[in-house]
Amino acid sequence: MQSLGGIRSWPATWRTTTASMTTTTTESVKKVAQVLTVAGSDSGAGAGIQADIKVCAARGVYCASVITAVTAQNTRGVQSVHLLPPDFVSEQLKSVLSDFEVDVVKTGMLPSPEIVEVLLQNLSEFPVRGRVALVVDPVMVSTSGHVLAGSSILSIFRERLLPLADIITPNVKEASALLGGVRIQTVAEMRAAAKSLHQMGPRFVLVKGGDLPDSSDSVDVYFDGNEFHELHSPRIATRNTHGTGCTLASCIAAELAKGSNMLSAVKVAKRFVDTALNYSKDIVIGGGMQGPFDHFLSLKDPQSYRQSTFKPDDLFLYAVTDSRMNKKWNRSIVDAVKAAVEGGATIIQLREKEAETREFLEEAKSCVDICRSNGVCLLINDRIDIAIACDADGVHVGQSDMPVDLVRSLLGPDKIIGVSCKTQEQAHQAWKDGADYIGSGGVFPTNTKANNRTIGLDGLREVCKASKLPVVAIGGIGISNAESVMRIGEPNLKGVAVVSALFDQECVLSQAKKLHKTLTESKREH
Numbered sequence: 001m002q003s004l005g006g007i008r009s010w011p012a013t014w015r016t017t018t019a020s021m022t023t024t025t026t027e028s029v030k031k032v033a034q035v036l037t038v039a040g041s042d043s044g045a046g047a048g049i050q051a052d053i054k055v056c057a058a059r060g061v062y063c064a065s066v067i068t069a070v071t072a073q074n075t076r077g078v079q080s081v082h083l084l085p086p087d088f089v090s091e092q093l094k095s096v097l098s099d100f101e102v103d104v105v106k107t108g109m110l111p112s113p114e115i116v117e118v119l120l121q122n123l124s125e126f127p128v129r130g131r132v133a134l135v136v137d138p139v140m141v142s143t144s145g146h147v148l149a150g151s152s153i154l155s156i157f158r159e160r161l162l163p164l165a166d167i168i169t170p171n172v173k174e175a176s177a178l179l180g181g182v183r184i185q186t187v188a189e190m191r192a193a194a195k196s197l198h199q200m201g202p203r204f205v206l207v208k209g210g211d212l213p214d215s216s217d218s219v220d221v222y223f224d225g226n227e228f229h230e231l232h233s234p235r236i237a238t239r240n241t242h243g244t245g246c247t248l249a250s251c252i253a254a255e256l257a258k259g260s261n262m263l264s265a266v267k268v269a270k271r272f273v274d275t276a277l278n279y280s281k282d283i284v285i286g287g288g289m290q291g292p293f294d295h296f297l298s299l300k301d302p303q304s305y306r307q308s309t310f311k312p313d314d315l316f317l318y319a320v321t322d323s324r325m326n327k328k329w330n331r332s333i334v335d336a337v338k339a340a341v342e343g344g345a346t347i348i349q350l351r352e353k354e355a356e357t358r359e360f361l362e363e364a365k366s367c368v369d370i371c372r373s374n375g376v377c378l379l380i381n382d383r384i385d386i387a388i389a390c391d392a393d394g395v396h397v398g399q400s401d402m403p404v405d406l407v408r409s410l411l412g413p414d415k416i417i418g419v420s421c422k423t424q425e426q427a428h429q430a431w432k433d434g435a436d437y438i439g440s441g442g443v444f445p446t447n448t449k450a451n452n453r454t455i456g457l458d459g460l461r462e463v464c465k466a467s468k469l470p471v472v473a474i475g476g477i478g479i480s481n482a483e484s485v486m487r488i489g490e491p492n493l494k495g496v497a498v499v500s501a502l503f504d505q506e507c508v509l510s511q512a513k514k515l516h517k518t519l520t521e522s523k524r525e526h
Contacts, residue, residue, distance in 0.1 A: 017313075033061045033257035036096055037250065038119060039108025039139070040069040042080075046292030047243035048108060052250040054295040059254035064100055066092040069111050075242065075286030084373065086114040093122040105258035106135040106250055107161075116156045133256050136165040136202070137249035138174050152433035154178065163201030167262060169249045170197070171208040179302070185212065187219055204262050206252075208245065218274075222266055231267065233274045236272035238281035240291040247295065248273050260372060267375045271311060294426065305352075310416045310436060312470035314377055317516050318497035319345040320474070323354045323502040336508055338369045341374050343512020345502075346495070349396050349418075363480075364390040372414070377416060384410055394418070396439060399426060404433035422455050424466035431468045438467050439497060442475020443485060447500070457488055464490035472497050479514055483522040495519065 033442035035056050042048035049065045056063035056276045068089055072080040096102065105123070110116045123134070158178060162168060172184045175193045178200075184193050187209070194205040209219045222229040251269035252262075260268065319340040326336050330383060333355075337348055348371055352360050364380065368390050371378040379394045380387040384407060387395045394416030398408060404419050411417065419435045430438055440463040442454045454475065455463070464471050471493050473485045478501035485496055498515065505511045 002491070031101065033259075034064065034100055034102050035061055035104045035250070035253045035257050036066065036100070036102045036104055037106045037108065037253075038062045038066045038068060038093070038110070039106075040111065041067050041072055042243070043070075043072055044074045044242070044286065044292065046075075047246045049248040050242040051292075051295070052106065052108065055247050055250040055272075056254045058295045058297075059251060059258075061254040061257050063250075063254075064096045064102070066096060068109055068115050075288030075291045077288065079109070083111050083115070086112070086118045087231070089115050090118040090122060091411040093119065094125075097126040098124060102132055104133045105133060106137065106253040108137050108246055108249070109139045110153065110157075110161075113153050113156050116161060116394050118155055120160055120164075133166045133253070135249055135256070135407060136161060136168045138168060138170050138178065139175050140177055158200055158312055159516070162197070163204040166256075167204040167206060167252065167266075168202045169206045169208060169245070169252070169523045171245060172211050175207050182512060187212075187221065189224070190219075190221040191228055194221050195392050198223055198225055204266075206266055208248070210244065218292070220266075220270060222263065224263070229263065231270050233270065236274065236277045236281055238277060238293075238294045239289060240280050240285075240293040241277065242292045244277070244293075247276070247293075264372050264375045267335075291483060310377055312437065312492070312494045314347045314381070314494075315437060315470055315472040315497075316346045316495035317344055317512070317519055318349065318474075318495055319512070320348050320349045320351050320381070320473050320497055320499045321503050322499050323352045325500065328504070329506065333363045334366045334370070336503055337378075338370050338513050339508035341370060342500055343509045344516030345376065345512055347377045347379065347504065349379045349381055349497070350386075350392075351499075357386070358401055361386055361389055364392065368392055379416060379418065387411065387415070394436070396420070404430060404435045408434045418472075420469070421463055422459065424462055427463050427467040427469070435469060437470045437472060437494075438463065439472050439474050440464070440467075441473055441477075441497075443473050444476025444481060446476040457485065460493070461488050461490055464488070464493050467492060470494045474498075477501060479511075479518050482515065482518050486519060486522040 037049050039052060040048045042050050049067060050508060053063045053065060066089060068084060070080055070082045110119065154177060155379040172180060175197060176182055176184050179196055181195060184190055190207045194207045198206045205223045207221045212523055218233045218235050220231045222231060225397035248269050251272045252265045255265035255268050276293050276295060276297055279297045283294060285291045321333055321336055328335055333352065340348065350364055350367060364386055368378050379396050380392045381396050382401050384395055384402060395407060396418040398420045404417055407417055416436045418437045418439055419430045419436045421430055421440050427438055440460050442452045443460050445454055446452060460473055472495050473493060474497035477485055477496045477498055482496050496497065502508055502511050
């Protein structure tokens with residue numbers, strides 16, 4: 001693990017280049033992903049540039065800052081706002097952009113047309129598109145309701161800034177203001193707003209629905225110009241919501257800087273915010289109505305931190321590849337994974353026992369690209385070396401494979417580790433060793449694994465009762481019996497893992513769709 005200014009940064013997130021130094025030798029130079037935040041300062045440190053810097057540090061990314069305004073605020077509200085002179089904002093921008101190799105620029109509080117203008121001038125001098133991504137959080141009203149930017153900047157936002165943006169992340173109030181005060185009180189209206197905002201020029205739009213009235217969960221609407229994605233999560237009962245918008249946008253910027261595609265970055269960011277809010281829901285900082293939350297849960301609760309990239313619900317339709325089946329149907333592992341993901345698989349495990357290492361590595365890299373572009377986690381079965389080399393999201397190991405605690409020491413704190421368990425004792429040990437989920441089975445007889453003892457639905461139920469981890473059922477599961485598995489009534493059973501039900505079929509895509517529909521209907525009825 002490398003260290004840069006106190007930031008924990010894993011080499012896998014760095015791009016390595018070879019540069020000629022002033023000496024006669026050529027050295028390997030490691031370049032850390034870099035974000036520049038252009039925003040206001042929050043004296044209470046819950047939002048603004050303070051939140052941006054903390055988020056980037058938590059995500060392993062370096063963050064430079066340009067301050068546009070200084071606020072006097074705490075958990076009780078904003079007492080005063082002092083705008084910095086536009087000329088000085090421009091000097092800060094020139095200083096950073098002329099020296100740092102910034103990957104992403106993230107904007108927050110831009111409180112005046114003059115400050116927006118100097119930002120635009122500097123982005124023109126140091127081009128955004130093609131070299132640097134631009135994340136625009138159009139901050140106008142704080143989470144507590146304080147107005148931070150007036151209506152005078154709306155026209156320059158619409159006409160000049162939004163067309164440059166790679167993504168904009170308004171809440172419903174900000175989206176309404178940008179659209180001239182239109183009503184946004186339903187998900188359908190959020191979709192319409194996202195489409196209208198997209199027509200102003202940004203490549204992607206994320207309308208945040210945290211302020212939506214009468215909503216049982218939190219829903220954000222993402223639009224890429226062609227498709228909508230509704231991103232749902234449970235509402236978390238807490239006073240500690242100050243800085244959620246800044247945090248979300250900065251996390252998107254950090255993930256983009258590390259090379260993620262936009263949808264993956266948005267999903268990771270939403271999960272990071274949800275996880276941090278849940279972790280911080282009972283902390284007390286300040287005596288006001290709206291407190292900050294803890295961005296550094298990774299240092300205190302690594303398992304919760306990994307939930308920012310992995311959610312138990314990701315286990316819903318868990319597809320496990322099989323090299324023999326792919327050969328039987330004359331399809332590549334890459335084609336099989338692509339079809340499974342398009343059909344609704346929510347997580348992929350590559351289990352390839354026959355491929356040569358070099359061939360498997362190249363295939364795994366291609367599969368990682370497919371999964372990341374669709375916001376789906378990809379794990380490698382057993383092969384820790386392949387998982388590290390292709391930067392997979394994690395591994396799944398069996399009881400006879402490398403111990404989980406040793407796998408964790410090799411992979412680091414961010415990766416997902418699953419382990420196969422048949423007994424209550426194994427489930428307890430998986431928790432103690434630091435696994436993230438359990439694969440339990442075989443539930444039914446199967447031909448995909450020799451000498452695999454079945455545990456039945458009763459055995460699965462016992463493992464679920466003993467486990468503190470989410471569980472995915474595996475073994476002989478298909479369309480005909482998936483419903484009976486999901487109805488055993490254990491809340492930590494999150495999904496089913498399938499092999500032949502997907503990959504020993506002529507059309508993986510259609511089978512995946514059928515399985516996903518069956519599981520969805522079963523979940524709804526249950």
